[in-house]
Amino acid sequence: MTRVTGNRWTSAIIPALLIHIPIGTVYCWSVFKQLIADRLHASSASVEWGFSLAIFFLGMSAAFAGPMVERNIKRSALVSMICFVVGFAGTGVSIAAGFLPGVFICYGVIMGIGLGVGYLTPVKNLMLWFADNKGLATGIAVAGFGLAKAIASPLMEYLIGTVGLVAMFLILAAVYAVMMFIGFLLIQRPAGWVYDPATSHVSRITILKKPVFWGIWIAFYINITCGLALISQEKDILHDMLAVLPQYTGLEPSAFAAAIAGVIGLVLAVDSVFNTAGRVGFSTISDHLKHRETVYQIIFIMSIAVCLLQIVTHSIDNAVLWAVLAMLFLINAGYGGGFSTLPVLLDQHFGTKTVSTTHGLTLSAWAFAGLSGNQLAAFVVAHAPDQAHRYAALIPVLAGLFTVGLISMCLVTYCGGKRDRKATAA
Template identity: 85%
Template sequence: MARLAANRWTSAIIPALLIHIPIGTVYCWSVFKQLIADQLNASPSSVEWAFSLAIFFLGMSAAFAGPMVEKNIKQSALVSMICFVVGFAGTGVSIALHFLPGVFICYGAIMGIGLGVGYLTPVKNLMLWFADNKGLATGIAVAGFGLAKAIASPIMEWLIGTIGLVGMFYVLAAVYAVMMLGGFLLIRRPAGWVYDPAVSHVSRRTIMTKPVFWGIWIAFYLNITCGLALISQEKDILHDVLQSFPQYAGLNQSELAAAIAGIIGLVLAVDAVFNAAGRIGFSTISDHLKRRESVYQIIFVMSIAVCVLQVALNSIDNAVLWAVLAMLFLINAGYGGGFSTLPVLLDQHFGTKTVSTTHGLTLSAWAFAGLSGNQLASFVVTHAPDQAHRYAALIPVITALYVVALVSATLVKRARRQS
């Protein structure tokens, strides 16, 4: 039994974390995006496309990598390591050469492919090793992706201050190469598992003709879109709320800026904790429910409730901050939980044998949400009729989308397992 537990850790959990923690640093983009713009003499909005492309290529590469992961997990781990490390280091080279298209190619396309293949690689392996606790196992690994921002952001800031932006990319590329190489060397399927193309391969076209697939896809897509729309604006939302907070009325501009920056930094750190906790917590809860769609229903009902609460308390000075914090923390938790529960939900409907293919296809929703979430928030905020409270206009829009997601998850729950 101890040998089995050790094998589970060394063959599934540890390599999953060694792969997911490096690739999860894609969410550290805000740490250095302005610095890239400054060094390349480019506008922040143009540089922002590198991140959007990274998420797009993440989702689309995952959509096409499923069969490779099913057939050869070692190959997919190696492809992920090479693409991610080359893309990350290449971003540093592009910045050093003042070549913005290189940033798009390296950070957006090459690294994005490494993200998608790497994200998908450990998932089915974990489900095979932890057949009785699939949700917990995938939740732990995917939590590494969510926690990466909290772990790497201060390290990146220290390295930038010590050796510069380009040096930071080179040093971390080397560190991530070692970590992902370790994941590649350790990861393996359980003894006795044999790839059978007759049962492991399933036509993408067949999957995409199933209404239940699109129900899951829509629910997943809307959860990411709403999460990104809110997360992309959370600094500005907090700044607006705190700036008018009665307790700060007597501070001068520099004192006010310092106080607000300190609180925002703390809130963003707590956000990362809630995101990771949601990934582990919601997926673990799903192990104890008859239908895993129930977790999605819980996430959407919770998200709708905190949005409504924020709108209801928006005009009460002493309550609005707590309502905003509850909204940010719980939506971050639901955002993470949607990712970790997805593989086991697909397993429930399509079976473990083809989960890499179905999971990869569904992750295409992440690609499109990466392009639409930020843009939705920007559009709503820019066109809000009351610019003094422009971020408040985003909350009703997000609430309506969560309602649609809840309806989609409820319809999926009524569907039978696909044969």
């Protein structure tokens, strides 16, 4: 085993945060997507493809970047910085030129590649530096990705209001370039670690043939799809919920109107906190469990429970705000926890030496979930039989999908146990 020497904070944790916080701003898309649509005289639906493409190329670039990260972490950090910064700045230039395809190319493709490579880069490094607390280490770093929205959203809104939309992209591109370059300079493997192609290389075909991989892939895909489906609609869910409250209080609707926007903003901020706490909390819990997939089972059971709670309370009184908030907050926490627990789960089943490759392949689920999550929610809401309560139609669908995810992860536990029993017998 490699003896870990050196400063784990400056070589692993800090550079991981300096890389993940900038790339995590992809979740700030809602801050400026309508402004881009207005500026380019395009529909909001057409502009939405910028975000969908970014998530798709994030997942697919991660799927192919694993071997590069295994061989040379410095190179992958540099590639991530260049692609992300060029894509982010190029988005601003494309907006200034009034060129919508440029937004798709820069924000979706180029920046998306930077997202995928950057997301993958620090993960194995953290697991090497924190061999005894792998879940905690990856949870802290991946929390930077989730916390980025809470940090960057108000900053973006301030810059848009003071210097304009295009300048916001250019200024933040420069800031993120500095952050990610420092991360590139700092990040390094533990002293004595040497890349061994004989043990670190694994055929993707070999991985794809294993049922355990597909069980994990399906569960991860479902958790992201459900999370994105709910996140894409939560602002409208809250708006509809708050709009009906006056009839239960006897107060005039106008007394609530001014406060609704502020309340929604507060709830969305708390959502980010739960997402971040889930990333750290669930991954830390996994360090103390025999089977890491137990965390996913907890996440799915919790998510099913809050969906059922919302269904029951809605059938009694459609203004039970606390049940809606419980659903939003806890599903967001589970959504974040699914990301941070994934690397250590893959480590348990495939080993640390190939975790960058297996992690990258599994992140391809993120690519497809990025295309399906928002569209699923939009389809269900548009075709709900009761348009007065159209968002309620989404909840049973999510409960059903979470149930499929739970079954998939239970099968992973069964397959893993069966494999362990065979190894013991041998």
